[in-house]
Amino acid sequence: MNIPENFKKRIFMTTAGVTLCAIAVGFFKCSQFGVDPFQCFAQGIWGHFFETHVSYGFYYMILSGLMLLPDLFIARRCMGAATLVNMFLTGYIVDFSCAVINRFAPAPSMALRIVFLAVAVLVMCFASSLYMTSNLGVSVYDAIPIVIADSRKIPFRFVRIGCDLLCVIIGTLSGLLPGVGTLITAFFMGPLIEFFNHSFSEPFLFGQDRRSH
Numbered sequence: 001m002n003i004p005e006n007f008k009k010r011i012f013m014t015t016a017g018v019t020l021c022a023i024a025v026g027f028f029k030c031s032q033f034g035v036d037p038f039q040c041f042a043q044g045i046w047g048h049f050f051e052t053h054v055s056y057g058f059y060y061m062i063l064s065g066l067m068l069l070p071d072l073f074i075a076r077r078c079m080g081a082a083t084l085v086n087m088f089l090t091g092y093i094v095d096f097s098c099a100v101i102n103r104f105a106p107a108p109s110m111a112l113r114i115v116f117l118a119v120a121v122l123v124m125c126f127a128s129s130l131y132m133t134s135n136l137g138v139s140v141y142d143a144i145p146i147v148i149a150d151s152r153k154i155p156f157r158f159v160r161i162g163c164d165l166l167c168v169i170i171g172t173l174s175g176l177l178p179g180v181g182t183l184i185t186a187f188f189m190g191p192l193i194e195f196f197n198h199s200f201s202e203p204f205l206f207g208q209d210r211r212s213h
Contacts (some may be wrong), residue, residue, distance in 0.1 A: 009205055010134040014082040017131025022090045024124035026097025027115075030108065031116035034179020036124055037164035037171075037186045038141045042172030055067020060091030067140035075147045087140065117181050125189055129196035133205055141167075145190075160190030 028035040035043060046059045054062075064087035071079060105112060132138050138146065145163045149156040164186040168178050177187075 002101070006205055010136050011081075011159075012083065013134035013201065013205065014136045015132040017127045017129075017134065018082055018085045018090065018139075020123050020127035020130070021086075022093030023097045024120045024127060025090075025094045025103055027034065027116045027120035028097050028181055029104070029211055030101045031113045031120060031181060032108075033113065033117045034177075034182035036120075037182060037190065040171030040178055040182050041167035041174075042171075044176030045125055047122075047176055050176040055091075055095065057091035057095050060094070061088055064140050071140050071143050075143035078138050078143035078146055080135075082131045082134065083143075086131075086138075089116070107184035108133030117184075119190070120181065121184055121192075125184065125192035126196050126200070128189070129201045132193070133197055133201035142161060152167050158195060159189030160193070161187060164189060180185040 004093065025035060025039050028039065034040065042054070042060060042063055045063075050059050064186040068079070068083070069087060069089065071083075101116075114118055128142065130201065132146070141163075145156060146158040148163075152159075168182055168186050171182075172178055
């Protein structure tokens, strides 16, 4: 078995990235300004069809499992440890982070909601950069724009914006209206992830003078 270079760093980046992404979703929800595009899609469908039947954590695990099936054929190289961690833990960490935030700020002021939104956007993009750069697998959703960008030779940020907008449309049709937070992430997650890739994640993993690309 070949162990990837900088394996311990990769494990750290994967674990921290997946955990921080889920915590960021909690901040999105508590900001009441809308969630990120994929969560708009996932929570829109959950709220419309499944909210009264199953917890969000369990639903998210099933949804990720269903999306994993086509990914195994078209994006197998993007699957790995992070994919499984994301699949099984994200929904439950979202539920937990929301409960903790609501306990300490049950009725946040407008100023605090704006702070929550800013934290959510930055943490989400930074965390996505961490586990995507670690190359131990990405979420079933993140794999889609990566494969499209690589196969079609299109800059990742543009593909990500297109995928995010599609998620927002589906979420909206399911009854979850997007908020300003949803729109911000739809247009800026791709560019911000690229920024964190080049400014932190790649230098942290490979060193300042040796990056993946």
